[in-house]
Amino acid sequence: MDLPENPAIAFMASQRPEARAAAERLAATYGNADLSSADVVVALGGDGMMLEALHAVLGRDIPVYGINYGSVGFLMNNPAENDLLDHLSRAEKTSIHPLRASGTDISGETFFALAINEVSLLRETRQTAKIRISVDGRIRLDQLAADGIMVATPAGSTAYNASAHGPILPLGSRALALTPISAFRPRRWRGALLSHDSKVRFEVLEPEKRPVSAVADNQEFRDIVSVDIEEADDVRLHMLFDEGRALGERILIEQFQA
Structure with missing residues (x-):
């Protein structure tokens, strides 16, 4: 060095x-x-x-x-x-x-964060989270029922992502891991491997009945409606x-x- x-x-x-x-x-x-x-x-x-x-x-x-x-x-x-x-x-x-995350909560407030390991969505109550997943502007999964979902970097893929049975990514793979957390429906869906320049959007369905938090490393944002995630290639x-x-x-x- x-x-x-x-x-x-x-x-x-x-x-x-x-x-x-x-x-x-x-x-x-x-x-x-x-x-x-x-x-x-x-x-x-x-x-x-x-x-x-x-x-x-x-x-x-x-x-x-x-x-x-x-x-x-x-x-x-x-x-x-x-x-x-x-x-x-x-x-x-x-x-x-790192990953760049920007989103909106149910009150209309916006939030912004950078995450080195992962950005995860997590249910806040006993109710299962229901989340729509879009990648590069197209809906890829209309409804995921699960405890949550995350996008992980290669550097973070051995952390929470691995605990949720997501793939471990080689550091130079130029990929991101899209990993569900205790998926209920579709039960057999295990996530996806995405290109590092993919743009991911999560939309929370029934956000008041089924509240969801977004967590970017150690920053938590409660009661979100949507969050957009992409690689911060300028950082x-x-x-x-x-x-x-x-x-x-x-x-x-x-x-x-x-």
Whole structure:
């Protein structure tokens, strides 16, 4: 990774005590730059902390290097406190595009969000959600009855998408996963693979009787009527991984896990 010899590092840590303690030790050794002047962000915690750090650098050309002090840590590297600068200098960069979501709720208010992993629609009550699905301006499924549905990026395909039995996408696949969540009708529908430049529209049927939320990573919007989702090809985010542990390799390995 092409960083300065002594990069200005901004540390971000989750609320886990071990992550906050590590951040204090690292800041004492390497300094702690303000985000506005940093060359690189080091995020300490789990995958949620990585997503938070990536959202913090949206609009800035600043890479994020994650150190795992969480549980799964799929997007993180192993702890490297004593030789952090060496790890940063040799790290491999992975660049991704997030999803852009825009929609309207039942009161007519509009919302906008960017999502790195997925945009999901989820039922809010015991009532099954009923959703119409359009892709590239054409209705592809007039009514899905399910707990919800999501659009996932390749980077996010190993997260919620995989838990909902969606496909794991190679990082360079230029594809999106359209995955239902506990589909009731059509019962055998398992979703679809879409081109990365597809434009997806979800319309909630009976939104007052069957309220639905839209969730873009960690942002939730309640009682929605519709949401449009597409790749934000004008936004690029950069993650750093230790040699031999690039995200594309991790996604490949994940496909062979029992």
